[in-house]
Amino acid sequence: METGPRYNSRMAQPLAKKVLLIGWDAADWKIATPLMDQGLMPTLDDFVSHGVMGNLATLRPVLSPLLWNSIATGMRADKHGIHGFTEPDTQTGGIRPVSSTSRKVRALWNILTQRGYKTHVLGWFAGHPAEPVNGISVSDLYPYATQPLDKPWPLPPGAVHPESMRDTFANLRMHPAEVTEAAILPWIPRAAEIDQEKDRGLASFAKILAENLSIHNAATWILQNQPWDFMGVYYNGIDHFCHGFMHFHPPRMEGVPEDKFEIYKDVVNNAYRFHDMMLHTLVDLAGPEATVILCSDHGFHSDHLRPRGIPREPAGPAVQHRQFGIIAMRGQHLKEDERIYGATLLDIAPTVLTLFGLPVGEDMDGRVLVQAFAESPAIERIPSWEQEPGECGMHPADLRMDPAAAQAVLQQFIALGYIQKPNENQEKAVATAVREANYNVARVYLDSRRPKEALPLLEELVKGSDEARFRQHLAQCHYMLGQRAEAKAILEDLIANPPKPPEQAETTDERQETRDDGQETGDERRETSENPASAAQELNAGNGQRTTDNGQTPIVNRQSSTEDPPRPWADWLMGVIHFEEGNTEEALACLLRAEQADPRLPNLHLRIGETYLRRQQLDDAERAFRRALEIDGDSPEAHLGLAQVKLRRRQNEDAAEEALLAVGLQHFLPLGHYALGVALARLGHPHRAALAFETSVSMLPGLVNAHRWLAALESRPGGDLEKAASHRKLAADLLKRRREQMSAAVNN
Amino acid sequence: MIYIVSGLPRSGTSLAMQMVAAGGIPVLTDGLRSSDPNNPRGYYEWERIKQLAQDPGCVAEAEGKAVKIISSLLMSLPGGHAYRVLFMMRALEEVVASQTAMISNLGTRGAALPAAAMPAALRAHRNQVIAWLGTRKEIAVMQLDYHALLADPAAHAVEIARFLGLPLDTEAMAKQVDPALHRQRTAQAL
Numbered sequence: 001m002e003t004g005p006r007y008n009s010r011m012a013q014p015l016a017k018k019v020l021l022i023g024w025d026a027a028d029w030k031i032a033t034p035l036m037d038q039g040l041m042p043t044l045d046d047f048v049s050h051g052v053m054g055n056l057a058t059l060r061p062v063l064s065p066l067l068w069n070s071i072a073t074g075m076r077a078d079k080h081g082i083h084g085f086t087e088p089d090t091q092t093g094g095i096r097p098v099s100s101t102s103r104k105v106r107a108l109w110n111i112l113t114q115r116g117y118k119t120h121v122l123g124w125f126a127g128h129p130a131e132p133v134n135g136i137s138v139s140d141l142y143p144y145a146t147q148p149l150d151k152p153w154p155l156p157p158g159a160v161h162p163e164s165m166r167d168t169f170a171n172l173r174m175h176p177a178e179v180t181e182a183a184i185l186p187w188i189p190r191a192a193e194i195d196q197e198k199d200r201g202l203a204s205f206a207k208i209l210a211e212n213l214s215i216h217n218a219a220t221w222i223l224q225n226q227p228w229d230f231m232g233v234y235y236n237g238i239d240h241f242c243h244g245f246m247h248f249h250p251p252r253m254e255g256v257p258e259d260k261f262e263i264y265k266d267v268v269n270n271a272y273r274f275h276d277m278m279l280h281t282l283v284d285l286a287g288p289e290a291t292v293i294l295c296s297d298h299g300f301h302s303d304h305l306r307p308r309g310i311p312r313e314p315a316g317p318a319v320q321h322r323q324f325g326i327i328a329m330r331g332q333h334l335k336e337d338e339r340i341y342g343a344t345l346l347d348i349a350p351t352v353l354t355l356f357g358l359p360v361g362e363d364m365d366g367r368v369l370v371q372a373f374a375e376s377p378a379i380e381r382i383p384s385w386e387q388e389p390g391e392c393g394m395h396p397a398d399l400r401m402d403p404a405a406a407q408a409v410l411q412q413f414i415a416l417g418y419i420q421k422p423n424e425n426q427e428k429a430v431a432t433a434v435r436e437a438n439y440n441v442a443r444v445y446l447d448s449r450r451p452k453e454a455l456p457l458l459e460e461l462v463k464g465s466d467e468a469r470f471r472q473h474l475a476q477c478h479y480m481l482g483q484r485a486e487a488k489a490i491l492e493d494l495i496a497n498p499p500k501p502p503e504q505a506e507t508t509d510e511r512q513e514t515r516d517d518g519q520e521t522g523d524e525r526r527e528t529s530e531n532p533a534s535a536a537q538e539l540n541a542g543n544g545q546r547t548t549d550n551g552q553t554p555i556v557n558r559q560s561s562t563e564d565p566p567r568p569w570a571d572w573l574m575g576v577i578h579f580e581e582g583n584t585e586e587a588l589a590c591l592l593r594a595e596q597a598d599p600r601l602p603n604l605h606l607r608i609g610e611t612y613l614r615r616q617q618l619d620d621a622e623r624a625f626r627r628a629l630e631i632d633g634d635s636p637e638a639h640l641g642l643a644q645v646k647l648r649r650r651q652n653e654d655a656a657e658e659a660l661l662a663v664g665l666q667h668f669l670p671l672g673h674y675a676l677g678v679a680l681a682r683l684g685h686p687h688r689a690a691l692a693f694e695t696s697v698s699m700l701p702g703l704v705n706a707h708r709w710l711a712a713l714e715s716r717p718g719g720d721l722e723k724a725a726s727h728r729k730l731a732a733d734l735l736k737r738r739r740e741q742m743s744a745a746v747n748n
Numbered sequence: 749m750i751y752i753v754s755g756l757p758r759s760g761t762s763l764a765m766q767m768v769a770a771g772g773i774p775v776l777t778d779g780l781r782s783s784d785p786n787n788p789r790g791y792y793e794w795e796r797i798k799q800l801a802q803d804p805g806c807v808a809e810a811e812g813k814a815v816k817i818i819s820s821l822l823m824s825l826p827g828g829h830a831y832r833v834l835f836m837m838r839a840l841e842e843v844v845a846s847q848t849a850m851i852s853n854l855g856t857r858g859a860a861l862p863a864a865a866m867p868a869a870l871r872a873h874r875n876q877v878i879a880w881l882g883t884r885k886e887i888a889v890m891q892l893d894y895h896a897l898l899a900d901p902a903a904h905a906v907e908i909a910r911f912l913g914l915p916l917d918t919e920a921m922a923k924q925v926d927p928a929l930h931r932q933r934t935a936q937a938l
Contacts, residue, residue, distance in 0.1 A: 406869075411858065412866070416758070
């Protein structure tokens with residue numbers, strides 16, 4: 001077999017001997033930073049002070065299986081093929097957790113296997129069955145206890161590659177029943193007060209702890225006993241502890257009983273401290289020559305933005321996720337004690353390839369995080385890794401099958417009477433899995449600004465269901481396609497006929513009442529959580545997260561519902577459309593109506609602020625932007641809005657300060673740099689202003705006013721007249737092109 | 749040892765079951781699905797095996813016997829047994845035509861796929877199952893071409909007996925093949 005690379009370009013210099021990629025699902029600097037400041041996460045503190053750190057922007061939809069596979073492939077979900085938590089199972093007629101045979105493209109461990117690196121991967125989402133990599137692969141079904149401790153607890157077939165290591169890894173697992181009092185008390189000192197007949201909190205705690213320790217045991221065993229060049233290890237603990245216990249996290253949320261709050265209030269912080277300890281072991285075992293990358297797929301609301309209820313829709317708990325996860329990197333060729341900006345989770349795979357001196361696929365959607373490197377790395381590129389010949393440790397192509405085709409085959413065999421007809425629940429679960437996968441792909445298209453591709457999927461979804469969320473996204477799709485009339489028609493209908501309230505899950509009070517009554521003691525949940533197939537079924541039937549089923553979480557009400565929560569979404573989008581059409585009065589009416597329905601949405605206040613700004617109602621605009629900041633103090637757009645308000649008032653120092661805050665939070669913010677430039681120019685700092693304008697046009701070359709400012713600044717005595725002329729011409733050309741486009745649009 | 753006859757539905761699995769039964773292997777069947785115009789000589793099915801995915805332990809009852817297991821259920825075979833699988837291969841266009849005719853007779857509803865796309869889906873499924881079988885050391889597989897079997901049943905009976913490692917009555921096996929009947933059914937299906 002041909003094994004050599006097709007690319008002929010000079011190999012870039014490897015910048016890492018080994019790379020350890022650690023995934024902490026849902027880790028968020030908002031929680032970690034205060035703990036680091038208090039000295040309670042010393043390993044992470046030391047890690048970032050000797051490396052780089054930053055926010056890692058997530059993708060939409062914010063669903064972990066899609067996101068972790070984007071991290072591993074550098075591609076969005078439409079390309080990598082993992083579209084949800086579950087998929088049809090042709091053997092049972094029901095559903096199963098989404099599997100590695102559904103991934104269509106090579107993950108990092110496949111590419112590195114192909115290049116001959118010793119590669120291990122553990123616990124990654126959609127990792128079952130374990131892939132035949134050049135090393136050890138431990139699937140995501142590995143840690144789940146399927147039987148009580150006193151009964152045999154076999155690993156599911158395919159949980160470990162190579163098969164010869166199966167027994168070794170089976171013995172490294174920890175069963176939830178092995179979590180003793182000594183392990184529980186440091187986390188929950190008042191555990192003895194819990195009535196476990198009514199409150200399943202301890203059981204769910206033990207389950208999450210045991211599963212993560214099982215993965216950790218396997219990872220540390222490999223680092224101690226096997227040669228390695230790359231290891232990817234994924235921990236779901238933070239996400240699951242947060243889904244289970246975040247509503248007990250201080251400050252106490254309205255509706256959470258004080259006694260329960262006192263018992264569980266430290267669980268989330270302790271989860272972070274526990275992960276810090278595991279990080280210490282991993283970093284220590286990896287050794288000083290390893291480059292270590294720590295990342296999360298999204299953050300988790302931990303403050304006043306915590307939702308009080310969960311939408312009654314599949315994957316509803318994703319409403320608790322925050323748009324920024326974390327990234328921290330430490331290694332020999334990386335910067336030290338620096339912050340990086342603008343990273344997205346699509347950037348991890350290209351960056352790891354660059355660390356190994358390997359080319360980046362041009363079909364990857366991410367980019368190399370160049371700013372993390374001490375010196376700019378040489379970046380090689382190839383059209384795609386998918387065409388590179390050689391064994392890459394994926395399952396044989398024949399073993400992989402498109403889930404939709406598999407479902408069609410299953411349906412055919414059932415019709416022929418050769419397979420038992422699934423029961424009603426299974427059929428419903430399969431239909432839900434297929435529908436949610438299509439919905440998720442449509443949202444991926446919208447998130448990547450490909451509404452044309454989303455349109456047929458959304459139209460089909462709307463044909464099959466009158467759920468508001470499908471219609472809302474169809475409206476958004478029309479809006480993005482410039483089809484405002486179609487978008488408005490849907491929105492008007494949604495506004496005139498709002499979905500039935502209440503869409504939200506039970507309130508915290510109601511949840512507590514249910515638990516205290518013992519009506520949700522979790523027998524059914526235990527059953528589902530102990531059986532991967534039925535657990536998978538529950539995912540789509542209810543909460544969409546693998547183990548949020550613990551009886552202690554703000555868990556979704558699992559009654560099926562086709563209604564969405566009473567969201568201000570329709571009014572919000574209608575307001576945006578009116579704003580873009582220049583109808584600021586109608587825009588305001590819609591946006592303020594949306595505010596009345598849900599005043600906690602930060603983007604809503606930004607839109608309100610922008611509308612007031614356009615209407616020159618500067619006091620109102622400022623109030624709206626400040627309201628946005630009350631909700632999310634890290635909103636760069638809100639600071640930008642304030643900068644624009646201050647500029648209009650000629651409060652230039654304040655404007656500069658706000659603009660600096662904005663670009664500090666999000667470096668890639670061209671209008672932020674532009675606002676900073678204007679403020680600095682007015683304050684008499686032409687050189688710094690020019691720098692800010694240049695940054696803004698490097699990010700957004702069509703920013704006409706920035707070119708005009710640059711032309712003016714360079715025309716001053718001592719300036720570069722050639723540059724001035726160039727910017728003047730660019731501004732003129734841009735304006736001319738814009739006029740032509742407008743004229744063409746009018747003629748059309 | 750468990751002897752399995754498998755393949756896509758309508759690929760000749762019932763014919764293969766008739767042959768191994770005639771050859772002298774006890775077959776595991778409950779007779780619940782009686783013969784009909786789609787399979788005039790019967791289906792040779794065991795209803796409980798349809799639960800294989802949910803209850804893999806049920807296959808233990810087939811120890812020392814022959815049992816028909818449809819292709820998609822093979823991947824649920826548990827470890828702890830040795831298996832010999834006769835896997836029927838038939839042109840997918842014929843399989844689809846025959847399946848469509850049977851679905852029409854049964855009055856059920858088949859896959860929500862355009863007819864033209866069905867062969868590709870079945871091919872992918874069949875390849876997947878065969879690839880999976882190749883990963884299991886305890887499973888030996890013999891692929892049997894349906895039309896080759898019709899053309900020369902005697903030679904195939906000998907090959908089947910050799911593969912299964914049993915002193916089967918190959919003459920009786922070959923007699924089960926009625927080329928006229930099968931050719932006619934193929935033509936009807938198409």
